[in-house]
Amino acid sequence: MLRLAGFGLFALFLALFGIHAAPPPPQQASFDxxxxxxxxxxxxxxxxxxxxxxxxxxxxxxxxxxxxxxxxxxxxxxxxxxxxxxxxxxxxxxxxxxxxxxxxxxxxxxGFNAELWEASYKTADVEQLAITHIDARQFDFTLNRDLDGETLCKLPASDGEAGAIARFTTPDKASWSAGTCRIDFALERDKTGHVTEIGAVASAGCKRYCKANHVLSDNFTPANNWVASNQ
Known part of the structure; x- marks a missing residue:
């Protein structure tokens, strides 16, 4: 004797009587x-x-x-x-x-997960903070300070070194550490809540990523050159 599971019997009933499950509603535009x-x-x-x-x-x-x-x-x-x-x-x-x-x-x-921030010009050298967002709680970053093509500071120190991932401790503060090096990030916002500046403070243990007396600490402002895809 043929036995059908409850779901199979229900599906057979729908097929016999030409009844079909309703299709999902079409995706709507973002406006009315x-x-x-x-x-x-x-x-x-x-x-x-x-x-x-x-x-x-x-x-x-x-x-x-x-x-x-x-x-x-x-x-x-x-x-x-x-x-x-x-x-x-x-x-x-x-x-x-x-x-x-x-x-x-x-x-x-x-692919819009990355952005670039640049240090204010206190000296002739330029430092860039490149950020790749992982999610709302953490971001990958690199720090590079250069002067006329010469690398003065670089974190990670080499492409083979593990990436630096900063994690938020509060909505406006994030940190990263490896060994004796620690970097604390602080987000400055305007009255509308938009981030206008990112401050990075590196501990003394971060000197190994720099030459001579140069440091990773600095204040960064947006340096993104985002152009519309249809231009």
Missing amino acids: CAKASHPLEKTICVSPKLRALDGEVAALYKEKLALLFDKQGFKGQQRDWQQVLRTRCAKKCDPAAVEQDYTVQRNSLR
């Missing part, structure tokens, strides 16, 4: 299509694929914005991209071109 007025918005709203791409790009942008410190620079990149797209579609939109623009921006945003 009922209020679409610009040619770009109207082009997106009539295409399920473009609506899905618009929603995906908006979600990625929100995710990366939450991670990055240089939020002003990142917002500018997204704003410039949107402005170029809207200008191209001021009168009439080519759906294929819009899809290509959105696809390139989506792929660009997926």
Whole structure:
């Protein structure tokens, strides 16, 4: 005698009577299509694929914005991209071109985990703090101080050395240590909550990463040259 599990019997019942499970709702655009007025918005709203791409790009942008410190620079990149797209579609939109623009921006945003900060110019040398975000609790970083092509400080000391990962102890403070070297990071914010400066204080044990009397400690401001993907 044929026996069917409860779920199998239910599935057979649905198949016999032509009843199918409801498909998942289509991914929506990031804006209300009922209020679409610009040619770009109207082009997106009539295409399920473009609506899905618009929603995906908006979600990625929100995710990366939450991670990055240089939020002003990142917002500018997204704003410039949107402005170029809207200008191209001021009168009439080519759906294929819009899809290509959105696809390139989506792929660009997926890799948006890194940012660059540069020390204020106290001396002739320049120090850069390169950050790669892992998640909201930690970030990978490198510190490099140079003068006319000569490396004065470098952390990690070599490409073969383990990466330096700083972990947050509070929303505005993070630290990293290895042996006797410890670096404390402090984020300075403006009234809107945007990070405007990152201070790095290195302990005496970090001297091994520098030549002569040079140090890793400094204050860093944004140095990102983020250009919209459609420019």
